[in-house]
Amino acid sequence: MPQIDAHWDTNGLVLNNVNLLNSISDGNGIIRDIRTATIFSNDVNISDTKLIITSYPGNVGMSGGPMLDSNDSVIGLMSIGLPVDVTIKEFLGAIWINEIINTI
Secondary structure, three states: OOOOOEEEEOOEEEEOOOOHHHOOOOOOOOEEEEEEEEEEOOOOEEEEEEEEEEOOOEEOOOOOOEEEOOOOOEEEEEEEEEOOOOOEEOEEEEEEHHHHHHHO
16 A cells, blocks of 8 residues: 655645656536545445545545645545446545544
8 A cells, every 4th residue: 555645734634756647637517516435445444434426537546635625625535446346436425624633
């Protein structure tokens, strides 16, 4: 699993040594739903957690990346693509950033 060098400051979570030009996956669309979910699969265990569900597809490997809003603010952490058994996902789920902040 990749390691991320990050820290918190007064503005929020800061990711260090990240080359955004090589890390961008453009997922244009809308937030389809925000719901509390429990998902247990081979690589994701989410229990009673608020998820942001997108209207756009994604690829294997997007997990762990930030979900940004139109102002480039982090609003979620990409966590799961569905259906889980295919490489190109029909839609994505991100853990709402406040869920992460409240847990840390």
